[in-house]
Amino acid sequence: MTDLMSDPQTALPAVRAKRRKSAWLRELALLPALVVVFVIGGLISDTFFTFDNIISILSAAAALSLVVLGESLVLLTGKFDLSLESTMGIAPAIGAMLVIPAASSGFGTQWPSVLGLVAIPLVGALIGFVNGFLIVKLKLNAFIVTLAMLTVLRGTQIGTTNGKTLFDQLDAFTALATTTFAGLPMSVWLAAVLFVVFGLGLRYHRVGRSLYAIGGNREAARAAGIRVDRISWAVFVVAGVLAAIGGLAYTGYVGALGADQGDGLILQVFAAAVIGGVSLDGGRGTLVGALTGVLLLQSVDSLLRIAQVPAEWLKAIYGGIILIALIISRYAGGKPQT
Amino acid sequence: MTDLMSDPQTALPAVRAKRRKSAWLRELALLPALVVVFVIGGLISDTFFTFDNIISILSAAAALSLVVLGESLVLLTGKFDLSLESTMGIAPAIGAMLVIPAASSGFGTQWPSVLGLVAIPLVGALIGFVNGFLIVKLKLNAFIVTLAMLTVLRGTQIGTTNGKTLFDQLDAFTALATTTFAGLPMSVWLAAVLFVVFGLGLRYHRVGRSLYAIGGNREAARAAGIRVDRISWAVFVVAGVLAAIGGLAYTGYVGALGADQGDGLILQVFAAAVIGGVSLDGGRGTLVGALTGVLLLQSVDSLLRIAQVPAEWLKAIYGGIILIALIISRYAGGKPQT
Amino acid sequence: STKDKPAAAAGAGGTGKVGATLPLLTSPFWQAYNKYVPQMAKEQGLDALPTVNADSDPAKLITDIGTLLSQGVKGLVVTPLDSAAVVAGLKQAENKGVPVVAVDVAPESGKVAMVVRADNKAYGTKACDEIGKRVKSGKVVQVMGDLASVNGRDRSAAFRECMKQKYPDVKVLEVAAEWKADKASSGLDSLLTANPDVKGVYMQAGGVYLAPTEQALKRKNLFFPVGDPKHVVLVSNDGIPQELAAIRNGELDATVSQPADAYAKYGMYWLKKAMAGETFKPGPTDHDSTIVEISPGILEDQLPAPVVTKDNVDDKALWGNNL
Amino acid sequence: MSAPVVQADGVGKRYGPTVALQDVSLTVRPGESHALVGRNGAGKSTLVSILTGLSETDTGSVSFGGEPAPSLSKQDDWKARVACVYQHAMVVPQLTVAENLFLNRQAGGGFAIGWKKLRRQARELLDSWDVRVDVDTPAGELSVEDRQFVEIARALSYGARFIVLDEPTAQLDSQAIERLFERMRQMQENGVTFLFISHHLHEVYEVCQAVTVLRDARHVLTAPVEEVSRAALVDAMTGEQGGLAVRDAATRDPLAVDAEEVLAVDGLSGDGFHDVSLRVHRGEVVGLAGSNASGKHQVAETVYGLRAPTSGTVSVNGKRLPPGDIPAALRAGIGCVPRDRHHEGLVLEHSIMDNATLSVLDRMGRGGLASPKVRRERGSRALTAYDIVAAGPDQPVSDLSGGNQQKVVLARALESDPRVVVLINPTAGVDVKSKEALLAVVDRVRAEGKAVLLVSDELDDLRLADRVLVLRAGEVAAVHRAGWSDGDLVADIEGVGLHD
Numbered sequence A, B: 001m002t003d004l005m006s007d008p009q010t011a012l013p014a015v016r017a018k019r020r021k022s023a024w025l026r027e028l029a030l031l032p033a034l035v036v037v038f039v040i041g042g043l044i045s046d047t048f049f050t051f052d053n054i055i056s057i058l059s060a061a062a063a064l065s066l067v068v069l070g071e072s073l074v075l076l077t078g079k080f081d082l083s084l085e086s087t088m089g090i091a092p093a094i095g096a097m098l099v100i101p102a103a104s105s106g107f108g109t110q111w112p113s114v115l116g117l118v119a120i121p122l123v124g125a126l127i128g129f130v131n132g133f134l135i136v137k138l139k140l141n142a143f144i145v146t147l148a149m150l151t152v153l154r155g156t157q158i159g160t161t162n163g164k165t166l167f168d169q170l171d172a173f174t175a176l177a178t179t180t181f182a183g184l185p186m187s188v189w190l191a192a193v194l195f196v197v198f199g200l201g202l203r204y205h206r207v208g209r210s211l212y213a214i215g216g217n218r219e220a221a222r223a224a225g226i227r228v229d230r231i232s233w234a235v236f237v238v239a240g241v242l243a244a245i246g247g248l249a250y251t252g253y254v255g256a257l258g259a260d261q262g263d264g265l266i267l268q269v270f271a272a273a274v275i276g277g278v279s280l281d282g283g284r285g286t287l288v289g290a291l292t293g294v295l296l297l298q299s300v301d302s303l304l305r306i307a308q309v310p311a312e313w314l315k316a317i318y319g320g321i322i323l324i325a326l327i328i329s330r331y332a333g334g335k336p337q338t
Numbered sequence C: 001s002t003k004d005k006p007a008a009a010a011g012a013g014g015t016g017k018v019g020a021t022l023p024l025l026t027s028p029f030w031q032a033y034n035k036y037v038p039q040m041a042k043e044q045g046l047d048a049l050p051t052v053n054a055d056s057d058p059a060k061l062i063t064d065i066g067t068l069l070s071q072g073v074k075g076l077v078v079t080p081l082d083s084a085a086v087v088a089g090l091k092q093a094e095n096k097g098v099p100v101v102a103v104d105v106a107p108e109s110g111k112v113a114m115v116v117r118a119d120n121k122a123y124g125t126k127a128c129d130e131i132g133k134r135v136k137s138g139k140v141v142q143v144m145g146d147l148a149s150v151n152g153r154d155r156s157a158a159f160r161e162c163m164k165q166k167y168p169d170v171k172v173l174e175v176a177a178e179w180k181a182d183k184a185s186s187g188l189d190s191l192l193t194a195n196p197d198v199k200g201v202y203m204q205a206g207g208v209y210l211a212p213t214e215q216a217l218k219r220k221n222l223f224f225p226v227g228d229p230k231h232v233v234l235v236s237n238d239g240i241p242q243e244l245a246a247i248r249n250g251e252l253d254a255t256v257s258q259p260a261d262a263y264a265k266y267g268m269y270w271l272k273k274a275m276a277g278e279t280f281k282p283g284p285t286d287h288d289s290t291i292v293e294i295s296p297g298i299l300e301d302q303l304p305a306p307v308v309t310k311d312n313v314d315d316k317a318l319w320g321n322n323l
Numbered sequence D: 001m002s003a004p005v006v007q008a009d010g011v012g013k014r015y016g017p018t019v020a021l022q023d024v025s026l027t028v029r030p031g032e033s034h035a036l037v038g039r040n041g042a043g044k045s046t047l048v049s050i051l052t053g054l055s056e057t058d059t060g061s062v063s064f065g066g067e068p069a070p071s072l073s074k075q076d077d078w079k080a081r082v083a084c085v086y087q088h089a090m091v092v093p094q095l096t097v098a099e100n101l102f103l104n105r106q107a108g109g110g111f112a113i114g115w116k117k118l119r120r121q122a123r124e125l126l127d128s129w130d131v132r133v134d135v136d137t138p139a140g141e142l143s144v145e146d147r148q149f150v151e152i153a154r155a156l157s158y159g160a161r162f163i164v165l166d167e168p169t170a171q172l173d174s175q176a177i178e179r180l181f182e183r184m185r186q187m188q189e190n191g192v193t194f195l196f197i198s199h200h201l202h203e204v205y206e207v208c209q210a211v212t213v214l215r216d217a218r219h220v221l222t223a224p225v226e227e228v229s230r231a232a233l234v235d236a237m238t239g240e241q242g243g244l245a246v247r248d249a250a251t252r253d254p255l256a257v258d259a260e261e262v263l264a265v266d267g268l269s270g271d272g273f274h275d276v277s278l279r280v281h282r283g284e285v286v287g288l289a290g291s292n293a294s295g296k297h298q299v300a301e302t303v304y305g306l307r308a309p310t311s312g313t314v315s316v317n318g319k320r321l322p323p324g325d326i327p328a329a330l331r332a333g334i335g336c337v338p339r340d341r342h343h344e345g346l347v348l349e350h351s352i353m354d355n356a357t358l359s360v361l362d363r364m365g366r367g368g369l370a371s372p373k374v375r376r377e378r379g380s381r382a383l384t385a386y387d388i389v390a391a392g393p394d395q396p397v398s399d400l401s402g403g404n405q406q407k408v409v410l411a412r413a414l415e416s417d418p419r420v421v422v423l424i425n426p427t428a429g430v431d432v433k434s435k436e437a438l439l440a441v442v443d444r445v446r447a448e449g450k451a452v453l454l455v456s457d458e459l460d461d462l463r464l465a466d467r468v469l470v471l472r473a474g475e476v477a478a479v480h481r482a483g484w485s486d487g488d489l490v491a492d493i494e495g496v497g498l499h500d
């Protein structure tokens, strides 16, 4: 090949480094928006930028971020899981009902708390397993299967609890959010650890990389020897487990387990992941990005509440700010968002 | 041109006809499930399969089906519009507030009813125009833009109405659903006409065909001389208009205009479209399919209510039936759902 | 620890910034309440921050409470979304020594100075009695709220229970409508197709369900004015102006007025007293209600929830007549 | 003789009503390069997918070195036996070139992928092929040729002793092909076995020792290459007697001197080329040649409006076209076969009839009507006119063999009855017989008085041209009138003596 016309970029290592840097930048495209929110917050109120408020933002974000983590993994493989919002409710509910006495709306089995706690991720895993079976094995459409599953699970939770909120003798189940370490609730620490573990896994582990490959081009992934079906299926299971743990964190945060726990949260989960750069088409996105998405949503929310925006206009302004953040990150990231 | 070497299979017209038929079958993959629902309904109750109940199912489905129509068009081009659920609320609300007196929570402009009615699709079109601008021109991610827009619009509706439900002097705005012709409300007729018009357009008109091409492969569509951006943008506008009209039908159906009109409906809209075979990836699906999706959801709902399933379990059973319907249609359709 | 002395927070004896939450804003009832809050706070000489809306998310409510506390409010009027899912928020307030008055829903536990509400169960029971008075036998529909919410659950249970106990000849059919107008309308529609002989309808939220119910009855040609032999008895909860108008027009038989104004008023009233360091005991109040100890340590000012019928619909005391 | 590297016995495969393979047997001996040839749709790629563990055979069996093939779920075992360059892109577009090269076998073992090492290895691998792409580029942003090379480099680096190449040369220029062959010969000396698929029969003679011919899903012949002449090979593929007619512009009457000028390109500059001017007259074919880096594709794409020029103009019949406006180009009467059929040529999921009529939807009926009936008719006509092997006009294009897909793209370009035809590698992946037919179509189109701008890597195609412009480094470096000698043209294309 004549090399006179070889792509000019390839000749210059500087450009190469730039490309790598810009990949990083794209991951952190939300940072500028996040900074803007914090600056405005600091200007508007003295409380916004305090340690207390940051703790409060993080505590509120913990549960959501765990579900976002699970959803991001599923999205990376090019699938959907809407049912995570119901898993958030039913998994801790079943765990709790196995433990608490019948008088407090339990099943009456009165298992030891530890077993109940262990049951929670197991229920999540089971739900993920069924989703994976329907989607990967029976090749049903992921969106609609998990939407139906969302309804089934929520319905089952309402049916088994009769719609009641569980709150008695839940101490073991709220401990995750009520125990603190270095001023932060354990749920925040747990979320942080899981984000680091999964984040590193996605970047440095072969299975992590294979999620990207599967989401990017299933056939090419298969041709490269990746066990596409098995991994896709496993990802549903993992996402179920993470959502179940997220649900536990949520229970701890509110101190009770309502029959509608997690209801309507899935759009927020998608919002956080997608605004953070995780592609709905699969194969693109990072956990760092997804995390900035969660933090952005949560801090805008906190900012507006502290800024005492009238309740009637809160929603409109919230949406408006997200829209502006999107536009900022579009131009900071430089790439069209897909 | 030499045609000596034509493949033996191409010689068989029977095979060709079969393939065409199976394409049809795929569109109607939900029919078996729908039939099952009706048979079960007929067995459970004498009223389910009556003219009256069918009318009642259709009346209930009219508003939803109009939004599903709009969403299907957007999905065909490979995009998303979540904000339609808010458009359903705010467009008729603005139309009504322009007309009704300030005492009934109007703007106080007291326009003639006709102008108010005309304003409704215009508001829908404006919203679609803004969405299209952000997505097609600024190349922001459609999912997240319209999710933010959903919040902005809902928030604006709550803000302008102070969260009030509009009840008074709405006659002009409920007429669409309360006036009947041949036993069916005008909203049903309108939806039917629009489905036929758009259905034929998608099948027989070049613009309709280009929606498929755009959704199937934007680049190829562009290379074939289709004005991809212009058409995608227009589709957002049309979807906004259809959602606005759907909102009007909704108002007529429930007789009042709540600040949460349409809230949470978007998942149902997606469910109907996707279960009816419209692909989330774009380029695939028909309106006939989408319509069967709407009808399936609505008749299952009606069936369960007539059967007086205990309220606590209604949701679980509803979700379960949809899941089973999906599996049936997967095997009736024969193709994996994507 | 962060636990301050309550007296310190009470400051100059019952003045200062106070905060108020909202559970949601898309219902006429809460919209009215939201309007009353600043007005009633002013009456009590309190300076209320703008209300914050939890938008039906219990976690948001907890966050809201935290946010208000970090802004240094001296008192809180909280509207729990759920009796249990508010306790964590109450604990935060207790830690900061900020007194709390709960409105509309009584918390399961936690420290509240007072609960201000009319009992949800009473709504169901009163509606049941109003229907029972008019329908001796046959089918009655209850259009239910969201079963995952405490309001929907309590009203549904009380209504079912009361009907079973007092009016055994009445058969209760149910429409689960999740506080959604379209679900109410289509659900009722289906039900009426199968059961055109329905004699009465109980709407758990008049603000949301009245119009869709009337619309469904109209579609089925079952909509007749009160007094007509074919009239379907309609009873609702809420007491918003449109319901009162419907009673005047002879469309609606009765509603149980949930006093939005009194909720806001006595919320602020008790809050002011609590901020001044007062403590309370069960017994009658100065405003025609009684304080009851509903569970150990939790006092409730049980406000009257008047049943409104044609006879008292023009009563100026009804909040629905004062908007 | 040692056990065959791979042996297929009575392999059969059906896709719905289509029989893709029927009772096909194939034996590849160790150390040989075995050619697999056949017309488009003969079943070559289907056989490849079975031999590489991508799909399962319906009947028959496959064995490697005498042992039965592993089950499909054991992809690792397959990887140890065979590596492959598939006919269609098998890269993950979002991932970088470096990662695509080492997908699922990244340096550093399963746990800690060392990105630096990975990138260095990738760099070395690509350098050894003289491929100048940044290893951090997402694979989806590569040009067709670079992507092809990345895939070739990847397949050859697996260390497998048996390598399948399914039309690796279809999108490469002659120097690139030479580099590939050089490497194949080296590896063959080291005992690596190849199964090589190509529609360029001279390549078969150049690198292969044995050849197998498939026809209509059946095995026709296996023989050492020296025992079958080129003509015999073509006869075996087509199942009929009679060689190929060679078309050459030099043999036809010279262009009328007063032929009106249809396409005028003046001072066109853009990404990868600058100041290119050319004229195409009625009834004239102008060829554009050059290496893949010469900018020839970009020029052609700019003429059609796929790219916007930075300066210069394109006019048709004296009327200037707005820059980068495809609909305007179509209206002015330009039709185009784009370079990458999967990227911008086809909507893969859609049917043949939908694809073939995509550019002419506005001319099928009154008021923009484009009824399925008319579209199906046009689709059927395209099937016969372009010799497309398919079950019918309703068949999705994704089901077609590569060459047949290319024919659909050509059908789409010519369906609008253009005045100017811009063809970019129009015969890529098209079998010899069909290529002859396609070139006949081009010739007919020319004879009808159209102007043709033909960009190709193949001298056979270029022979049709009245003039061939050679581009180098984005500029017109030479012009050859019909009757050029291969050597002269190739020397100009490669710029011998001009660089290094």
Ligand SMILES: Nc1ncnc2c1ncn2[C@@H]1O[C@H](COP(=O)(O)OP(=O)(O)OP(=O)(O)O)[C@@H](O)[C@H]1O
Pocket (backbone or CB within 6 Å): D015, D016, D018, D019, D020, D038, D039, D040, D041, D042, D043, D044, D045, D046, D047, D087, D389, D390, D398, D399, D400, D401, D402, D403, D404, D429, D431
């Ligand atoms: N997924 C599929 N579904 C249906 N038919 C298919 C599918 N894949 C291949 N075919 C059909 O199988 C036959 C053989 O195709 P194959 O791709 O093996 O041809 P090929 O010899 O590689 O042709 P080419 O030289 O054009 O690449 C063709 O008729 C094709 O239409």
Ligand SMILES: Nc1ncnc2c1ncn2[C@@H]1O[C@H](COP(=O)(O)OP(=O)(O)OP(=O)(O)O)[C@@H](O)[C@H]1O
Pocket (backbone or CB within 6 Å): A020, A024, A203, D096, D098, D099, D113, D114, D115, D116, D117, D136
């Ligand atoms: N998925 C990826 N594709 C391509 N490059 C990547 C990917 N992930 C990381 N890199 C890049 O690889 C480079 C090295 O990353 P890594 O953290 O592994 O460095 P290292 O090998 O530990 O060396 P050092 O710590 O000295 O930079 C970074 O510039 C990073 O952007």
Ligand SMILES: [Mg+2]
Pocket (backbone or CB within 6 Å): D044, D045, D046, D087, D166, D401, D402, D403
């Ligand atoms: Mg092939």
Ligand SMILES: [Mg+2]
Pocket (backbone or CB within 6 Å): none
């Ligand atoms: Mg490092």
